[in-house]
Amino acid sequence: MTSNIDFSSISRDLQISRECALLGNYDTSLVYFDGVLQKIQIYIKSIHDPSNKERWIDLKNNLLSEFQIIKDISMELGSFKFTNNKNSNDSLNSYNNDQEVWNVTNNIQHMNIRRTTNRTTNKSSSEALPNWATRTPKENQLKSTMAKSKTFAKKVNTRSALPSNSNSSSLSNLSSKKTTKKGNFTTVKSNSQAGHYSNENISSTSKKNKAIEEEEEPEQVLIHGKPPFNPPGYEKEMIELVTKDILQSTPDVKWDDIAGLKEAKQLLEEAVVLPLWMPDYFKGIRRPWKGVLMTGPPGTGKTMLAKALATECETTFFNVTAGMLTSKWRGDSEKIVRLLWDCARYYAPSTIFIDEIDSLCGARGGEHEASRRVKSEILMQMDGVASSVSSEEGEKEPLIMVLGATNFPWEIDEALRRRLEKRVYIPLPDLEARIQLLQINTKSIKLTSDVDLKELATRLDGYSGADITNICRDASMMSMRRRIKGLRPEEIKNIPKDELEAPVTLEDFNIAISKIQRSVSQADIKKFDQWMEEYGAN
Ligand SMILES: Nc1ncnc2c1ncn2[C@@H]1O[C@H](COP(=O)(O)OP(=O)(O)OP(=O)(O)O)[C@@H](O)[C@H]1O
Numbered sequence: 001m002t003s004n005i006d007f008s009s010i011s012r013d014l015q016i017s018r019e020c021a022l023l024g025n026y027d028t029s030l031v032y033f034d035g036v037l038q039k040i041q042i043y044i045k046s047i048h049d050p051s052n053k054e055r056w057i058d059l060k061n062n063l064l065s066e067f068q069i070i071k072d073i074s075m076e077l078g079s080f081k082f083t084n085n086k087n088s089n090d091s092l093n094s095y096n097n098d099q100e101v102w103n104v105t106n107n108i109q110h111m112n113i114r115r116t117t118n119r120t121t122n123k124s125s126s127e128a129l130p131n132w133a134t135r136t137p138k139e140n141q142l143k144s145t146m147a148k149s150k151t152f153a154k155k156v157n158t159r160s161a162l163p164s165n166s167n168s169s170s171l172s173n174l175s176s177k178k179t180t181k182k183g184n185f186t187t188v189k190s191n192s193q194a195g196h197y198s199n200e201n202i203s204s205t206s207k208k209n210k211a212i213e214e215e216e217e218p219e220q221v222l223i224h225g226k227p228p229f230n231p232p233g234y235e236k237e238m239i240e241l242v243t244k245d246i247l248q249s250t251p252d253v254k255w256d257d258i259a260g261l262k263e264a265k266q267l268l269e270e271a272v273v274l275p276l277w278m279p280d281y282f283k284g285i286r287r288p289w290k291g292v293l294m295t296g297p298p299g300t301g302k303t304m305l306a307k308a309l310a311t312e313c314e315t316t317f318f319n320v321t322a323g324m325l326t327s328k329w330r331g332d333s334e335k336i337v338r339l340l341w342d343c344a345r346y347y348a349p350s351t352i353f354i355d356e357i358d359s360l361c362g363a364r365g366g367e368h369e370a371s372r373r374v375k376s377e378i379l380m381q382m383d384g385v386a387s388s389v390s391s392e393e394g395e396k397e398p399l400i401m402v403l404g405a406t407n408f409p410w411e412i413d414e415a416l417r418r419r420l421e422k423r424v425y426i427p428l429p430d431l432e433a434r435i436q437l438l439q440i441n442t443k444s445i446k447l448t449s450d451v452d453l454k455e456l457a458t459r460l461d462g463y464s465g466a467d468i469t470n471i472c473r474d475a476s477m478m479s480m481r482r483r484i485k486g487l488r489p490e491e492i493k494n495i496p497k498d499e500l501e502a503p504v505t506l507e508d509f510n511i512a513i514s515k516i517q518r519s520v521s522q523a524d525i526k527k528f529d530q531w532m533e534e535y536g537a538n
Helices: 007-022 026-044 050-078 087-096 104-109 139-160 169-174 192-196 205-215 237-244 261-279 304-313 321-324 330-346 370-391 412-420 432-441 454-459 467-483 489-493 506-515 523-533
Strands: 114-116 135-137 177-182 185-190 220-223 291-295 314-321 350-357 400-406 422-425
Touching: 026 050, 026 467, 050 321, 087 135, 185 205, 185 467, 205 467, 220 412, 237 314, 237 330, 261 291, 261 400, 261 422, 291 304, 304 314, 304 350, 304 400, 304 506, 321 330, 321 370, 330 350, 330 370, 330 400, 370 412, 422 523, 432 454, 432 467, 467 489
Parallel strands: 291 400, 291 422, 314 350, 350 400
Antiparallel strands: 114 135, 177 185, 185 220
8 A cells, every 4th residue: 555655746845845944934844844744654654664664764753853943943933022112122133233143044044955875775766765855954053043042032032021120139020930831731940040131231142141051940841740750760861752752742633623533533532531530430341441543544634633632631642653662772672661651650641642553563574573572562561551440449540541543454463453442443534524624724824716615625535634734735835836936045035925825726726636646545445444344343
């Protein structure tokens, strides 16, 4: 079921994305980048050969870190907020001359693009990573730019929030702990140093930047009111992988962001919420499900469902791909699984989402030793968790829901299948869901009157949610592409924003639809139907 990947469109979009980033147009850059990552993700899901898959996963991870840098810069720039205080403009002007802290765009414009040699030159074209894939911007340079812009943002925010006649003593009330809350997460941060720096001459920055960075107390994130998880006996790097990369503070997806899939939403909610509400009832034979498997074609919303479940049910969300558990920790792979479950118990109630769970199984004949060990440990943890939750002793046991997702359910062996007791099919969107998808994806853009979403949805029969999102993204960029065609970077930078915001026309959609093919074939759907008939349980 290898997807036909359109390398040239990925290459073009990545190039546009990087150019936009270089020009300081981060929002557009992120939209393109997101599209590229999604296409690559769909392709990865369709690769069977483990070594080829691993190469593409590495590539995706490299691109993800590039994406994250652009996202961070964009967020930092967004945080440069000023009060209405008329002095705030003056403050800003005084910083403008400070090349060290202000030249964000210029620094990025002048960064070089690193080219590394493609080590896969002997591979066939579908196996070898294309040239564009191995280029990444100088991350260090971007990161140092980020550090500067962060420091700058802190100063500007601190300074502009102050009354114009403020002095150090009147700032003592700022030296308290500041607590912000988002979902299950509370951030406690001491800003006691704010007063020290706010009245100083900000243009002599570098020493003070350092001072701020050195003196600042790290943020303490409390999850479910608990301090950071830091068990003895594990390497720091391992703990960081689980608590920073796998544990996702704010999945921030709501049920309403997901088109269709009503039954899946209901089933998942019941599987997690009811045992939380009625722990006494869900004991013995009524114990909660050990795990739920979501299966279906790529790009149908499985990951979104897992994230929404965690958001809506307020459980701590652990988002992991099987590859993350096996690739880096080959020698120690079961240890990372134990740590993951310990962490999930600590922050319970928790949802552990394991994407590409099929890659832990050996049905393809290529099971690595690491995969085998990870799988056995997961099975043991699931058994352990389930038996403790169902304990009759009246103890309140931590609730951990394991959610697996796969595009290859037939690859999952019996042992794992048995633990994933509920098996839910996540299908391609029906007409109603396609209309909703188009509505969700076009809610922030203007459409001309000839665009009829219902008619478009009818034409998009057989397209996945991800395909439809890509079509909307592509269509929404058409007018911008027309406008910048043939222009030089300086000219592009000077185009007024409203000229780039022309409404999207039916013709734009037609062109996008003609370029983006259905990523799922009828034969694939048939395979899922057969598997669900035999093993489905919902
Ligand atoms: N039902 C849906 N509602 C809204 N957006 C959707 C839906 N299905 C897919 N999408 C869009 O497609 C993208 C990919 O979806 P998601 O990653 O959840 O799919 P998936 O089934 O997990 O795919 P894969 O199997 O490839 O991991 C989402 O970011 C979203 O933009």
